[in-house]
Amino acid sequence: MNGAFLPSAEARISPFDRGFLFADAVYEVIPAYASRLFLWSPHYARLKRSLAALGLADPYPEREWRTLLGRLIEANGGGDRSVYLQVSRGVEPVRDHRIPVGLQPTVFAMTQPALPTDPAMERAGLAVVLRPDFRWQHCDIKSTALLANVLLRESAREAGADEALLVRDGAVLEGTSSNVLAVRGNTVSSPPDGPLLLAGVTRDLVLELAGQAGFRAVRERLSPDDLRAADEIWLTSTRRILAPVTRVDGHPVGSGRPGPGYGRVRQAFQERLKAFLDAPTAP
DSSP, X not given: OTTOOOOGGGOOOOTTBHHHHHOOEEEEEEEEEXXXXXXXXXXXXXXXXXXXXXXXXXXXOHHHHHHHHHHHHHHTTOSSEEEEEEEEOOBOSSOOSSOOSSXXXXXXXXXXXXXXXXXXXXXXXXXXXXXXXXXXXXXXXXXXXXXXXXXXXXXXXXXXXXXXXXXXXXXEEEESSOEEEEEETTEEEEOOOBTTBOOOXXXXXXXXXXXXXXXXXXXXXXXXXXXXXXXXXXXXXXTTEEEEEEEEXXXXXXXXXXXXXXXXXXXXXXXXXXXXXHSOOOO
């Protein structure tokens, strides 16, 4: 918290912090394996884009970010973890919609253990539901203003599903906390980047790995009908990496079981991760 390493029970923010009052803040989630930040460069680049979109200065040089987050990982026991960092505009004297000048950003970071492998998911896959997207027009900013995402995810839970895929103007965009890819024949498709969805770092890696695994990897518009006709559907996210979807609105995807393409790309990811861990640590 603002450069100090504290037990979570001792971390405090002011009630006048604009991140608390207005969600005037951005965040990033970065995976770490064997205590090493994975895909750091694209995650940091996305953080920089989000900060710039809100007119926030980056509070630390890149090297200092890496040093602080490395210390945070080690302070929490190291190993495989995810790192959450958040930068708000800071604390203002009084609550005011106008953006004050010269505030000191509030910087918060924490870690969580990596999600363990879920054998049930590997066998049966996940269920998703389609929901109308009622979020704002700048989903490309990784903002902490996630109330719509939270409500849409809750609607999925109430329907007995694991995730909601969001549809706007007939186009499937992404999940509430994931990107979506559809497999049709030898083609893996994911919606193109734009202001209505968050460009996924893990999604980009999976598209790259799919191309290396023999698929034609493309970014193109996906409709609900495209999902219903897909041979396989995958979700990507920082913590889960890659997950198979086997039911959409209660209907089976393909065979109704995780497909062979999922296994190929999952194996390709494990090989990429091994190469990363075997490589010398950057200075």
